[in-house]
Amino acid sequence: MTGGLVIMPISGVPEVRPGDRLAALIVDAAAGQETPLLDGDCIVVTQKIVSKAEGRLVALDADDGDARRRLIEQESRRILRRRDELIISETAHGFVCANAGIDLSNVDDGTAALLPVDSDRSARDIRNDIRSRLKISVGIVVSDTFGRAWRRGLTDVAIGVAGLAGVVDLRGSTDAHGRELHATEIAVADEVASAAELAMGKAAGIPAAIVRGLDPAWFREATVEELVRPPAEDLFR
Amino acid sequence: MTGGLVIMPISGVPEVRPGDRLAALIVDAAAGQETPLLDGDCIVVTQKIVSKAEGRLVALDADDGDARRRLIEQESRRILRRRDELIISETAHGFVCANAGIDLSNVDDGTAALLPVDSDRSARDIRNDIRSRLKISVGIVVSDTFGRAWRRGLTDVAIGVAGLAGVVDLRGSTDAHGRELHATEIAVADEVASAAELAMGKAAGIPAAIVRGLDPAWFREATVEELVRPPAEDLFR
Numbered sequence: 001m002t003g004g005l006v007i008m009p010i011s012g013v014p015e016v017r018p019g020d021r022l023a024a025l026i027v028d029a030a031a032g033q034e035t036p037l038l039d040g041d042c043i044v045v046t047q048k049i050v051s052k053a054e055g056r057l058v059a060l061d062a063d064d065g066d067a068r069r070r071l072i073e074q075e076s077r078r079i080l081r082r083r084d085e086l087i088i089s090e091t092a093h094g095f096v097c098a099n100a101g102i103d104l105s106n107v108d109d110g111t112a113a114l115l116p117v118d119s120d121r122s123a124r125d126i127r128n129d130i131r132s133r134l135k136i137s138v139g140i141v142v143s144d145t146f147g148r149a150w151r152r153g154l155t156d157v158a159i160g161v162a163g164l165a166g167v168v169d170l171r172g173s174t175d176a177h178g179r180e181l182h183a184t185e186i187a188v189a190d191e192v193a194s195a196a197e198l199a200m201g202k203a204a205g206i207p208a209a210i211v212r213g214l215d216p217a218w219f220r221e222a223t224v225e226e227l228v229r230p231p232a233e234d235l236f237r
Numbered sequence: 238m239t240g241g242l243v244i245m246p247i248s249g250v251p252e253v254r255p256g257d258r259l260a261a262l263i264v265d266a267a268a269g270q271e272t273p274l275l276d277g278d279c280i281v282v283t284q285k286i287v288s289k290a291e292g293r294l295v296a297l298d299a300d301d302g303d304a305r306r307r308l309i310e311q312e313s314r315r316i317l318r319r320r321d322e323l324i325i326s327e328t329a330h331g332f333v334c335a336n337a338g339i340d341l342s343n344v345d346d347g348t349a350a351l352l353p354v355d356s357d358r359s360a361r362d363i364r365n366d367i368r369s370r371l372k373i374s375v376g377i378v379v380s381d382t383f384g385r386a387w388r389r390g391l392t393d394v395a396i397g398v399a400g401l402a403g404v405v406d407l408r409g410s411t412d413a414h415g416r417e418l419h420a421t422e423i424a425v426a427d428e429v430a431s432a433a434e435l436a437m438g439k440a441a442g443i444p445a446a447i448v449r450g451l452d453p454a455w456f457r458e459a460t461v462e463e464l465v466r467p468p469a470e471d472l473f474r
Contacts, residue, residue: 003443005436007242081472088472096387145421149386149473150333151394152466153404153424155431167390184382187390188435194392195432198425198451199242206240214435229389235318235325236386236473 005213007199008035009206010043016207018055023129026208035210037130040219042139042164042211044196048103049207050122050142050160051113060112062104075100075114080237091115094228095159096237097146116142119160120223127162139164139219143193149236156197158189158227165189165218166226187227188218242450244436245272246443247280253444255292260366263445272447274367277456279376279401279448281433285340286444287359287379287397288350297349299341312337312351317474328352331465332396333474334383353379356397357460364399376401376456380430386473393434395426395464402426402455403463424464425455 012029016022022045030037037043051057060071065085073079076089080096090096093115101115116122123140130138142160147153158166170184196209231237249266253259259282267274274280288294298304302322310316313326317333327333330352338352353359360377367375379397384390395403407421433446468474 003246003248003436003438005242005244005432007244007432009240011240083472145423148424150466150471151424151427151464152470153422153427153464155424155428157388185390186382186434187385187388187392190388190390191392191431191435194428195242195244195435197423198428198432199240201240201452215438227388227390229387233389234387235320 003213005195005211007195008210008212009199009201010035010208010210011206013049013207016049016052018053018057020053021129022049022053023126023133026126027130027133029208030210037134037136037138037210038212039136039138040212040214040216041136042141042192042214043126043130044141044143044193044209044211045123045126046200046207047101047115047119047142047144047159048107048113050116050119051103052107054116054122056114056116057107057111058114059110060104061110062112071112072100072102075102090231090237093119093159093224094230095146097144101144101159115144115159120162121160123160123162137163137219139214141189141192141196143196145197155190156193158193158224160224161189161222163219163221164192164214165220165222166224168218188214189222189224189227240450242432242448244432245447245449246436246438247272247445247447248443250286250444253286253289255289255294257290258366259286259290260363260370263363264367264370266445267447274371274373274375274447275449276373276375277449277451277453278373279378279429279451280363280367281378281380281430281446281448282360282363283437283444284338284352284356284379284381284396285344285350287353287356288340289344291353291359293351293353294344294348295351296347297341298347299349308349309337309339312339327468327474330356330396330461331467332383334381338381338396352381352396357399358397360397360399374400374456376451378426378429378433380433382434393430395430395461397461398426398459400456400458401429401451402457402459403461405455425451426459426461426464
């Protein structure tokens with residue numbers, strides 16, 4: 001087999017508290033399960049533990065609909081749609097998602113986790129910290145679980161990247177027939193987040209995964225803006 | 238490592254012609270590269286070779302904008318948006334995508350590949366054929382490359398499934414804090430398609446991949462309708 005991928009969930013990460021260094025927790029947990037990180041790996045880290053480590057927790061009574069709505073509006077720069085309790089909005093980062101990405105699951109009762117202020121910075125910090133500790137270069141994707149227009153079910157996407165492309169532009173490449181390929185800008189960081197989610201599961205509390213075997217050409221400096229369609233380009237907001 | 242995934246591209250599939258049995262081509266190619274299919278695998282097969290095998294090819298001069306537009310309209314049941322040459326429409330299957338899923342790359346000059354009439358049936362045929370040949374049970378995902386609202390870059394999604402859930406409903410499960418999880422219907426077949434795409438690449442002409450290690454609970458009878466949001470539920474069309 002050439003060109004294959006391996007995706008390994010990282011279990012054994014302890015409960016994350018504000019101020020924790022995620023890189024240390026991830027490196028130790030990966031070593032503890034005998035899947036040490038290697039140069040060229042991409043590490044996918046869920047938003048939830050990034051938000052916890054960065055103290056992005058606020059008090060919220062999940063049963064208080066008004067408080068919930070106020071918090072979502074505060075975390076949004078634009079409301080796109082409302083239906084019953086559901087609010088689809090655009091966050092300060094430009095992400096369009098339900099409830100401004102505010103998370104009520106896997107946090108303590110009476111609290112909610114907000115999105116990181118700058119998930120690219122969060123990703124860069126983890127990347128730099130892993131480089132210092134292990135002398136290896138890895139890509140980092142901070143992932144979150146978003147809904148989609150038109151399709152049912154949620155998928156994980158990238159809300160922050162470091163050292164890995166958000167989008168790889170294959171336009172201008174030629175296909176197997178020598179014809180120029182059109183419209184093949186692939187959202188590799190989103191696909192990496194989705195692939196990792198398959199291995200992490202949702203209820204098991206696994207907050208990170210190693211994705212090994214990605215094309216080396218995809219590892220470069222990047223920001224999540226590559227993945228955010230500007231409103232002027234967007235036909236659906 | 239427990240719970241890991243392995244994704245293996247299947248290369249060596251010959252050029253597909255109308256009437257070809259895809260299962261035979263895939264089984265032989267996988268055996269030829271020493272990654273034989275195993276019970277419990279999921280095989281991701283790209284729309285392009287399914288459309289070719291099913292003879293869903295029509296003559297089209299790619300430079301004739303009017304002919305292109307007529308074909309897209311003919312393959313759509315509803316146009317959602319137009320901008321310049323781009324048409325976002327809903328296909329007869331209910332998929333919302335660009336250009337009704339009509340594909341001009343990796344087919345012969347002067348032809349275009351339409352979506353399969355019924356990709357679930359295509360997937361079922363491949364699944365049944367593999368079961369007959371190898372006496373194993375596998376899941377099948379027929380994948381295609383779609384754009385998204387709000388986010389840049391394309392990702393692969395499922396347009397047909399057999400033997401694998403489209404969406405896995407984790408609602409009612411409890412998280413690591415014993416709190417009930419909300420809104421965790423995960424589009425596993427779409428995530429499987431995306432994961433496979435990372436291994437297949439676009440220009441290399443690799444038309445299938447093995448995804449090994451998926452949760453056995455996800456293998457069941459299913460249709461792609463699980464992944465199609467009905468217009469009445471959809472806030473964005």
